[in-house]
Amino acid sequence: MKLLNNLFSGKKLKEPIDLSPLKTDMHSHLIPGIDDGVQTIEESVDLITKLQRHGFKKLIITPHIQADYYKNTHEIIFNGLEEVSKAVRKAGISIQLEAAAEYMIDDGFEEKLKSGKLMTLGDNYVLVELSYYDPHPNFSQLLFELQLEGFKIILAHPERYTYWFNDFKKYEELKDRNIFLQLNTISLSGYYTLPVKKMAEKLIDNNMIDFLGTDMHNQTYMQGLEKSLVEKYLDKILSSGKLLNDSL
Numbered sequence: 001m002k003l004l005n006n007l008f009s010g011k012k013l014k015e016p017i018d019l020s021p022l023k024t025d026m027h028s029h030l031i032p033g034i035d036d037g038v039q040t041i042e043e044s045v046d047l048i049t050k051l052q053r054h055g056f057k058k059l060i061i062t063p064h065i066q067a068d069y070y071k072n073t074h075e076i077i078f079n080g081l082e083e084v085s086k087a088v089r090k091a092g093i094s095i096q097l098e099a100a101a102e103y104m105i106d107d108g109f110e111e112k113l114k115s116g117k118l119m120t121l122g123d124n125y126v127l128v129e130l131s132y133y134d135p136h137p138n139f140s141q142l143l144f145e146l147q148l149e150g151f152k153i154i155l156a157h158p159e160r161y162t163y164w165f166n167d168f169k170k171y172e173e174l175k176d177r178n179i180f181l182q183l184n185t186i187s188l189s190g191y192y193t194l195p196v197k198k199m200a201e202k203l204i205d206n207n208m209i210d211f212l213g214t215d216m217h218n219q220t221y222m223q224g225l226e227k228s229l230v231e232k233y234l235d236k237i238l239s240s241g242k243l244l245n246d247s248l
């Protein structure tokens with residue numbers, strides 16, 4: 001039994017990690033009712049309170065913008081941000097709130113790019129995601145055009161794109177093209193699947209991660225985040241000195 005305890009204690013940290021060195025979370029779905037994230041203002045305030053207790057000083061909320069399911073506009077997002085900010089202030093929570101978006105690279109993205117009005121984070125970063133089934137056939141060209149327009153690209157949760165799992169070169173190509181990679185912290189707890197956890201760890205081992213995001217959607221995600229706070233790989237990435245969250 002003692003041997004068994006030793007084996008398990010070796011895999012986890014004894015104390016949960018405090019996230020305050022990150023300062024900023026840059027990926028979440030905390031504006032109620034506009035995507036698959038929180039659905040009520042109460043849930044939003046509750047999750048923001050918990051994120052603040054885990055150490056965050058600032059949250060950049062990033063609702064989905066997609067051609068089919070989530071046709072969010074700047075106006076919808078900023079109105080939602082105002083509603084959340086008011087409720088958070090009323091609850092007496094001291095945290096800075098901003099909004100941007102998580103753009104799906106899909107059939108509608110090129111038009112948004114051509115409009116020249118993308119919602120950005122920090123110094124002209126755009127947060128993008130790919131489909132979990134196959135990347136858009138033009139995704140590579142679209143990312144190139146984004147960079148030509150002067151945007152810096154953050155690719156959300158690269159560890160979740162299973163179609164690249166047997167082709168690690170794809171990740172190296174993205175890094176060679178100066179695309180920033182954002183890991184979902186909860187991937188480290190095995191929240192999605194074990195292969196996703198393993199890919200998250202591999203990306204950390206190869207020094208390829210630039211940002212950490214909670215991708216907070218609901219209470220189940222919060223439980224996943226809390227489980228990940230005892231993962232050794234979280235400690236490894238936080239102490240790497242490579243993360244850019246506090247520059248946003």
Ligand SMILES: [Fe+2]
Pocket residue numbers: 027028029102156215
């Ligand atoms: Fe997301």
